[in-house]
Every structure is written in structure tokens, then in C-alpha cells.
Amino acid sequence: MIKWPLWEVFIRSKNGLNHKHVGSLHAADAEMAMTNARDVYTRRSEGISIWVVESEHISASDPDEGESLFDPANDKVYRHPTFYNLPDELKHM
């Protein structure tokens, strides 16, 4: 079977929005990854811009470190901007 590297695909759905991870695919080089991404992930008008990056270049956090990385934020509600009294005139907050 072919051993092509794995690539991660990011699509910007419209101007002003972030590129968002949509999935992955196999390709021999960046050019092929780009056409493959176009064919696999934008067939239904999902986007206007594509990024591809080889999966091996992504560093991921270790799930085993989840407690030390993320739990400490759980009891620090004051970090959310929810303790302000907003004037009535202010809309859309």
C-alpha cells in the first residue's frame, strides 16, 4: 500500500472567519495535498481558502497532562468578564 504522509486540512469558510480544522488526508507533496483537499473537503462550497500542513509538524498536548494543564482554570470564574454591571443602553454584549 502507498505510504504517503498524512496532512491536516484547514478551511476558511468565508472572509473574516478563521481557518478551521476540517480533517486530514494522504498526499505525496504539498501540491497534491492542496488539490486533494479541494476535491475532498470543498465539494459543497465549504470554503474560500485552504491551508494544508503535514501532520508531523503539529505538536499536540499530552492527554495525560490534561489535569495539570486545564483543571486549574476551573475554579477561577473571575477570569470570565461576567462581573460587570452593564448600563441598559449597551446592547449586543
Added chain:
Amino acid sequence: MQDHLYNFLLHLGDNALVLGHRLSEWCGHGPILEQDMAMTNIALDLVGQSRNIFQLAANIKGDGASEDTLAYTRDAIAYKNVLLVEQKNGDFGKTILRQFLYDAFNYARYQRLLTSNNKDLAAIAEKSIKEITYHLKWSSEWVIRLGDGTTESSRRINEALEDLWPYTGEMFKPADYEIACHEAGIYPDLDGLKSDWDEEVKTIFAEAGLTVPGEAWMHDGGKRGVHSEHLGYLLAEMQFLQRAYPGQEW
């Protein structure tokens, strides 16, 4: 003149439909999932283009004709596609090379149809050229990749070149309806078509490390309904449902 336009439209539509059907035969058999989808995407583009063209042709013909009757109830002898597009898929390399040789031609042709004095045809060309531009990009990249790839990929694409090259001449040998449409301004700048194609093939082959074959004997006949034995089998499969159950709908 209407006859010539009608025949020219059939020729355009048949090229797209037959090649689209050929590509669709790869569905579920692609070398990898991503290329399987790429080929079926292109197949769908081509079938869609043939629908647009056939609708136009059906309007001219009248008499209850529709895109479906044109696609499903004509026999091989009434099909006017070039012989190149009905050639069997072979291996992936052969499919790729057939696609490239045709895409380069199709791209040059639709560039011309953009300025057709037939407004409907020009509108279809404007919609189709975006798809065709991508088809050409895709097949060019693959020709380079296979030609300049491994010993095996290079051997296979060279074998495909030997098989397919004799089918390329027909594209540039205008049928009577093409000449008539050219003279009527429907199909502009017929003369430059071959040199545009030559240029594209030369550029991509150079990058792929392939040699452009010299003068060779060329098949023809498809444009006037004289086909290779492969088209009959293709139509038998494609038309089966409408032939067995006439008028059947989804």
C-alpha cells in the same frame, strides 16, 4: 446551418458525456480515496457540462427531444465524440494521460467558445471553463508526477503515450459541422487550436521527462460516428436502464 450547429453541439456534449462516463468507472476503484474522489468529481463536472450542451441541442431539435433522449436513446453511430475519450481506462497512468491530452484540447477549445457569437454557448463556456481549468491543472500535475516519478510510473505512462498518441490527431481535423460553425462565428479561431495544444503538451511533457512523439499515422472517424469497438460496450452499460424501461424516472 441549424443542422451544423446541432451536430457541433452533439459533438461537444458527447465528448463530455463519454469521458465523464469513462471516469465514473473508476468510482470505488481509485488508487487511493482522495484520487477516487478527484476522478469522480471530474466525471460529475463533465456529465454536468454535457447536460447543458444537450439541453441546448434538444431546443434546436424540438420534437420532444431532451437531454435524456439525446444521451440515452442514440446508438453509437449517432455519437460524435472523438475516439480518444472512448478509449478504455487501462491503468491509472493511461487514464491520466488520456485526461491530460483531452483537457489541454478542451481548455483551448472552450477558451475560444467564450467568444462565440452564439450567446447560449458562450454562457455555457463561461461556466465550464472554470471546471476545465481545474481539470487541466489536476491532470498536468499527475502527468508530471508519473512521468518524473519511479521507473515503473515512467514506464507505464510511456506505454500509455504509445497507445493514445494516434488518437490525438482527430481532435484537430475539423468535421464539416466544425468548419461551418467556425465560418458562422460560433466557433472562433479554429486555426490556432493545434498550436495552443502543442505548446501546452510540450511544456508539461518537458517537465515530466516525456518525449513528444513525432509525425505519426492518426485514427479518425469518431466525429462522424465511426467509432472504435469500445463505445458500443460503454453505451450498452450507460443506456441499459432507459432501453429496458423506456421513460423510467427516479
